[in-house]
Amino acid sequence: MTAFVRLALASFLLAVTYIGPVQGLVQYCHSDPSVPIHFCLAIETWQNTTSSSTDLLMTFGSQKVFQDGWIAVGLGSSMFGALIFAEYVAKEVPILSVRHGKGHFQPQPSDHSPEVKISSLSVNGSYWLEASLHCYSYDRWVTLDDKESGWQPFIWAANTQAPVYSASMDAQLAVHEYYGQFGLDMNRALRQLEPLSPPLIDFSRENRDSTRDSGRIVAAPRSIFRWHGYILAIASMLLFPAGVICIRSGFEHAFQLHVLFQVSASALGMIGVALGAIGISASRWLDIKKYVHEPHVQFGVVLIVFIAIQNLLGWFHHKRFTQGRETPLSTQIHLWLGRVIPLGCCVNGIMGLELANSYKLNMILFGTIALINVGVTGAIAYISYKEKHMAITQKDEATVPFLSEEE
Ligand SMILES: *[C@@H]1O[C@H](CO)[C@@H](O)[C@H](O)[C@H]1NC(C)=O
Ligand SMILES: *[C@@H]1O[C@H](CO)[C@@H](O)[C@H](O)[C@H]1NC(C)=O
Numbered sequence: 228m229t230a231f232v233r234l235a236l237a238s239f240l241l242a243v244t245y246i247g248p249v250q251g252l253v254q255y256c257h258s259d260p261s262v263p264i265h266f267c268l269a270i271e272t273w274q275n276t277t278s279s280s281t282d283l284l285m286t287f288g289s290q291k292v293f294q295d296g297w298i299a300v301g302l303g304s305s306m307f308g309a310l311i312f313a314e315y316v317a318k319e320v321p322i323l324s325v326r327h328g329k330g331h332f333q334p335q336p337s338d339h340s341p342e343v344k345i346s347s348l349s350v351n352g353s354y355w356l357e358a359s360l361h362c363y364s365y366d367r368w369v370t371l372d373d374k375e376s377g378w379q380p381f382i383w384a385a386n387t388q389a390p391v392y393s394a395s396m397d398a399q400l401a402v403h404e405y406y407g408q409f410g411l412d413m414n415r416a417l418r419q420l421e422p423l424s425p426p427l428i429d430f431s432r433e434n435r436d437s438t439r440d441s442g443r444i445v446a447a448p449r450s451i452f453r454w455h456g457y458i459l460a461i462a463s464m465l466l467f468p469a470g471v472i473c474i475r476s477g478f479e480h481a482f483q484l485h486v487l488f489q490v491s492a493s494a495l496g497m498i499g500v501a502l503g504a505i506g507i508s509a510s511r512w513l514d515i516k517k518y519v520h521e522p523h524v525q526f527g528v529v530l531i532v533f534i535a536i537q538n539l540l541g542w543f544h545h546k547r548f549t550q551g552r553e554t555p556l557s558t559q560i561h562l563w564l565g566r567v568i569p570l571g572c573c574v575n576g577i578m579g580l581e582l583a584n585s586y587k588l589n590m591i592l593f594g595t596i597a598l599i600n601v602g603v604t605g606a607i608a609y610i611s612y613k614e615k616h617m618a619i620t621q622k623d624e625a626t627v628p629f630l631s632e633e634e
Pocket of ligand 2: 353355
């Protein structure tokens, strides 16, 4: 009996010492019934004497309800500067892509990323996608918030719907629907023995290693932002320039058409801006603060102010004009805002597409219309300069009134 107990104890101790160094020293599993994804991360670090820096050994497994989309984890407290590992299946090929977060944009693979050796990568019948990897000198890339405490913040994000079309490391990934943060104590991840292979995930293990788990989950209201984009693109890239062309055209009802186009563009613009605001306010408070710092949003506010001024100037000028009075300064401002606003809208539209992580085709289409706008604006400015120049050389004393200047 005692011999049996001793044997059992000895085997147990042997098992513990054997399994101990092989298993992940820190681990985090995310499972939340309100999110159709599940992922686990087992991590060890190792002081590599050859490179005198720290290596990261990791097994990252993830599962989605459907096979489309992607899941990523990143070392860092935000997308900016994070070292990101994204997992996805494209054309039935499982992929692990190492990417560099540069802000609230789609992270891309980078030449400056640390060297990563993937030792295993597979997806099984229940769509469990698991990658084991060795990331060399990860500490040269990721700086710990606080070296003493070894606290490493992580971000995670997922999209469960948009298919990934290209079975490559730099495949286009649609913007995340869900995201959150957690943290791991990297001091406890440090192992003493040289690692043989990345750690295994222990599914029976509790989340005791993660020092914080604030799984903020937000389903981004994407369709609202899409309509915000379409409507504003029509208003700013088609209707506004069309109004400018009308007033220059010399058509019979040039002025009426001009007003019609500018009023409808302004009204559509307001609807577009309202949709953007609804989209932002549907996000959580922390995201609202983030949106406020987005250049696209800030520049958008500037453009709205410009458009309001522009409409007021147009109205003011017209009133004075019908009274037979001239307003050269506001005329000039109105003319220049008429050029600046559509171009500003083009720039902001491209920033918006970038923010929404839009498809390349959209970018190309949008960019082409933007270039046409630049061309048209340039041509109009040139023609008006020429006309003015001629008027001056002809020593035409009469100051050009607002509406006839365009003719
Ligand atoms: C230590 O780092 C070097 C260079 O990055 C690498 O070639 C070597 O395999 C690493 N050692 C171990 C045990 O992983
Ligand atoms: C896939 O792998 C996961 C994790 O190891 C496991 O829980 C699941 O049962 C596997 N599914 C199949 C069909 O093998």
